Amino acid sequence: MADPYLIGEDMTGGYGGADILHDCTISVERGEIAVIVGPNGAGKSTAMKAVFGMLQLREGRVRLDGADISHLSPQARVRAGMGFVPQTGNIFPSMTVEENLEMGAFIRDDDISETREQVFDLFPILRDKRRQAAGELSGGQRQQVAVGRALMTKPKVLMLDEPTAGVSPIVMDELFDRIIEVARTGIPILMVEQNARQALEIADKGFVMVQGRNRYTDTGKALLADPDVRKSFLGG
């Protein structure tokens, strides 16, 4: 079987002190959406940060397109083709939407206008608000700015940490639609989600984590249908 495009394999580690992740494996295949779900404190975000290089792994490794990138800093991983949208603090609030996108493309020296147009096509509301300070936008619009910013480096894989945290259910549905659209442009997406049911519905693959360990790993559909998963994590 071919190697997944991005995989954090057998990851063990934490933020110094006690380990948070134990032998945890997270991966995403080309052209797919993978979702990490689980109860509060299960280490979902930590697992994603580990894949992105934001915490020291004691064991395990991260591979991108077959190459071992375990030793790379987060910045170097951005250059290697990973896009990351943090859960909070993911925009430059006093800068305009357009400037946010421009800063997203800071490491690029070529013409970014084409990528910017693609982002505007993906998130039309951002085109209308391009001259407005990102901090003045609504929660859902900010998340679109954040995802747009990450897309500006033309990443080969996009990682989203709870993109729908703190937005209303209607906005959440819209954000999920947008994320599916991003995935349709061919960018594999790995995301952490609180709203397990909706997330698994759009996921090709789901990782259910509990206490820093993989508990269930299957396709999104299979997990939704699994009575154990339903009972424990999806509220019946």
Next chain:
Amino acid sequence: MDPLSALITLTNFVLIPAFAYGSQLALGALGITLIYSILRFSHFAHGDIMAFGTMVVIYTTWALQSAGITGGGVLPTALMAIPVGIAAMVVYLLVVDRLVYRYFRQVKAKPLIFVMASLGVMFVTNGLTRLFIGTSERRFEDGQRFIFSVREFREWSGLAEGLALRSAQAITILAALLVMLALFWFLTRTKSGKSMRAYSDNEDLALLSGINPERVVVITWVIVAALVVTAGTLYGLDKGFRPINYFQLLLPMFAAAIVGGLGSPIGAIVGGYVVAFSEMGITYAWRRFFSHMLPEGMAPDGMMQLLPVDYKFAVTFAILVIVLIFRPTGIFRGKSI
């Protein structure tokens, strides 16, 4: 009643001097606000750095003058010396950053530690200035002294009240405007300027976007050097150079930055003028103004001066306290301190 005379008096004694002083404060406050938003500490050495830079400009001016290179009797020679002063201060500030601040950045020290470090830099810089040029007042203004003098204005207008515009004031206002425009152009139009704002907005995300913080820091010091030397030279041309006066400028400059909203460049400029006009307005003897404004016989007996000029810093302090109590983020909603 003679409102025109009243207006001319006011312009001569309050508006023009306050506008010039406000411009000098605004340039200083811009530096403070930039350091606060990028390096995230209150730069207490600002006044003495300003004195040191102005000292370099003065020495260069003297050298130019003795070499026979002057502003042709029109513009002050010191304007030509400003680039030398800026270059010297860029080197000085970068060396200080290397020796002092960088270490504290690396160990991620608390802002208060940075402030104390800058206090140390202040003492050392102050000592250096006094060692080189001494503590007494130096005048280095040359060229044409007035754009128009009181007498010229009287003859031209035929009015009883006089109005003068000194070259130093006009140059200050004009130069400050140019510097501010250049700074805003840099911050909003260039990639480096935008990366500075991004870093100020969200340090982690800036790192994630590939912005190199050390580069941002260097650019900040270069801009601060330019602002500080320009402000110091303009202040010296306007009011003469004494190191102690530059140290004392620290209070009104910080007040300006805080009143406008720390971290907001527009705020620093507005704050500079607010502080300058308040200081001038409250320490000005309004008697002549009111004797023109009020009907005959109602002219005030007293000086109509709210506070003696010696207490001008009390005005600044009062503004600072009022802002910190009622609107700690300042006029333009900067970062609360």
